Amino acid sequence: MPLQSSVESSSVVGHHSGGAGPLQEFLDTPGVTDVLVNAPGYAWIDTGTGLEQRPVALPTAGSVRELAVFLAASGGRRLDDASPMVDARLPGGVRLHAVLPPVADGCTVISLRVVRGGSHSLEDMETMGTVAPAIGVALRSLVKARASVVISGATGSGKTTLVSALLSCVSPQERMVIIEEAGELEPRHPHVVRLVERRPNIEGAGAVSLATLVRESLRMRPDRIVLGECRGVEIADVLTAANTGHRGGMVTLHANSIHEVPARVVALCALAGMSERAAVLQTSAGFQAVAHMERTAHGRVVSEVGIFSVDADRLRVDSALRVTRDGVEEGPAWHRWRESVEQAS
Ligand SMILES: Nc1ncnc2c1ncn2[C@@H]1O[C@H](COP(=O)(O)OP(=O)(O)OP(=O)(O)O)[C@@H](O)[C@H]1O
Numbered sequence: 001m002p003l004q005s006s007v008e009s010s011s012v013v014g015h016h017s018g019g020a021g022p023l024q025e026f027l028d029t030p031g032v033t034d035v036l037v038n039a040p041g042y043a044w045i046d047t048g049t050g051l052e053q054r055p056v057a058l059p060t061a062g063s064v065r066e067l068a069v070f071l072a073a074s075g076g077r078r079l080d081d082a083s084p085m086v087d088a089r090l091p092g093g094v095r096l097h098a099v100l101p102p103v104a105d106g107c108t109v110i111s112l113r114v115v116r117g118g119s120h121s122l123e124d125m126e127t128m129g130t131v132a133p134a135i136g137v138a139l140r141s142l143v144k145a146r147a148s149v150v151i152s153g154a155t156g157s158g159k160t161t162l163v164s165a166l167l168s169c170v171s172p173q174e175r176m177v178i179i180e181e182a183g184e185l186e187p188r189h190p191h192v193v194r195l196v197e198r199r200p201n202i203e204g205a206g207a208v209s210l211a212t213l214v215r216e217s218l219r220m221r222p223d224r225i226v227l228g229e230c231r232g233v234e235i236a237d238v239l240t241a242a243n244t245g246h247r248g249g250m251v252t253l254h255a256n257s258i259h260e261v262p263a264r265v266v267a268l269c270a271l272a273g274m275s276e277r278a279a280v281l282q283t284s285a286g287f288q289a290v291a292h293m294e295r296t297a298h299g300r301v302v303s304e305v306g307i308f309s310v311d312a313d314r315l316r317v318d319s320a321l322r323v324t325r326d327g328v329e330e331g332p333a334w335h336r337w338r339e340s341v342e343q344a345s
């Protein structure tokens, strides 16, 4: 769907029918997940099989800048010398990030992410081959048991899309509060409250952080608190929520495997001033499971699910199910998973 904008057309966009000007045709191409511009004349397109360079009618650095400013405005954000970076959600489900020179060297950098997978259900993901049947059963039991879950994966692996699918399985009687940086999650669910972080204005005032929003959400009678992406000190508030009776929460975290999740959690907790011991105890008590997304040569898959444990004061994630070339294999924590998750569901 072309981006619709109430903002007056810029000359770069004006010649084209869609709202993203010369980039709209790529956004409309099935399978394209990312459209990236960092120099005049061409764009990099991620079609699911890696980046490809394509010529694009943005002949000068000035025209790239003009398009970025226009797109930011259509997402309700400003982009100028006083605030040279922007992260915004555009109408039509596209996420924009842009940086102006001189912070970006030479030319404005535009990164567009198409979130067309945002409203997939878990069934859709099973049909697409992203979720193997046994993993689907495991994920549904996590939701039903109201386990608190970390969704891990590398950048662009499909974490946000999986969270949307999991939230679509949540009982319609539950009220969920979703806290995000740019409003990407689109669960198919009748009762969603969405809070989006606010950056400071040019005087440095008015910021509303993710951490503040997590604290506010506690007063909103949530059945589930969902943090789109945990990248900093807000982890302390998420852990507090998870340890004060708010079960069934979900959060995504950048990590390359389930086994790297503990180190990432401890590092983020350190940013929030928590000791390693507090991080280990609060995570193992508040969160039960990890589901890991991976981008493979055959597409994106939920490659492993595991559960948190503590071993000699260290936080661990033990594998319960893992996708291999021969199918889904049970891991060392499978029996513990069945006892703690499946029986609670
Ligand atoms: N299972 C899937 N099959 C095909 N495309 C997918 C799948 N999951 C996600 N995508 C697409 O891949 C892109 C990245 O997905 P998503 O935003 O969910 O990843 P992410 O891991 O949350 O990324 P980030 O690290 O930037 O937060 C999106 O364009 C999305 O539509």
Ligand SMILES: [Mg+2]
Pocket (backbone or CB within 6 Å): 159, 160, 161, 229, 252
């Ligand atoms: Mg994401």
